[in-house]
Amino acid sequence: MEKKIVLSVLVENSSGVLSRVAGLFSRRGYNIDSLTVGETQNPAFSRMTIISTGEEEALEQLQKQVKKLVDVVDVEELHPDASVCRELILVKVQAGPEERQQVLAIADIFRAKIVDVAEHSMIVELTGNQNKIEAFLRLLEKFKLLQVARTGITGLPRGMKEA
Numbered sequence: 001m002e003k004k005i006v007l008s009v010l011v012e013n014s015s016g017v018l019s020r021v022a023g024l025f026s027r028r029g030y031n032i033d034s035l036t037v038g039e040t041q042n043p044a045f046s047r048m049t050i051i052s053t054g055e056e057e058a059l060e061q062l063q064k065q066v067k068k069l070v071d072v073v074d075v076e077e078l079h080p081d082a083s084v085c086r087e088l089i090l091v092k093v094q095a096g097p098e099e100r101q102q103v104l105a106i107a108d109i110f111r112a113k114i115v116d117v118a119e120h121s122m123i124v125e126l127t128g129n130q131n132k133i134e135a136f137l138r139l140l141e142k143f144k145l146l147q148v149a150r151t152g153i154t155g156l157p158r159g160m161k162e163a
Helices: 017-027 056-068 100-109 130-140
Strands: 002-012 032-039 045-055 072-077 083-094 113-117 121-128 145-150 154-157
Touching (some): 002 017, 002 056, 017 032, 017 045, 100 113, 121 130, 130 145
Antiparallel strands (some): 002 045, 002 072, 083 145, 083 154
16 A cells, blocks of 8 residues: 655764665665755754555664664654645746736635736745645646745654754
8 A cells, every 4th residue: 555654764874874765765766755955953964755556564664774874873764643744836827917816815725925917927935744735736726836935844743852
C-alpha cells in the first residue's frame, strides 16, 4: 500500500549535502514530491523537509538510510497530528477591473494577501496546509491562472523538542 512520508532532516550546512540526500532517493528509485531547505537558528545547520510516496516498508528503510548519510544529524517523520506543516503559494491571476472584486473576495475568505496588482492581473500570496492550498486553487479555477509558484511543504514537530 502506498504511503506518503514527510521527513524533517537536520543536516550540517555543508557543500554537497543536498546532492547526497537527493541522490539517495534517486538511487533507490523514489521520487521526491516536495523538497524545501533552509538554515536553522544556527547557521551551521540546515533543515530539509522531504515528501516522498512509496511502499511503507521501503520508505522506512529509506528513512534509516538517510540517517546514515554523512552530514545528517537527525531525521524525524512529521506525522499530521503531531506536527505543523505549511506551504507558500504565489498565484498570478488574469483579472481586469471587473474580476478584481471576485478575486479579492476569494483571497479574503482564505486570508490570502494581494501582493501585486497590474492592469490585467493580480498576484495572490497564500500560506497554509496542502488542503487549504488545494481548496484555494479550486476556487480560482474559473479565472485564468497565468502563473503558479509553490514553495513545497516545510514543517516542524509540535512541542518542546529542540534541534
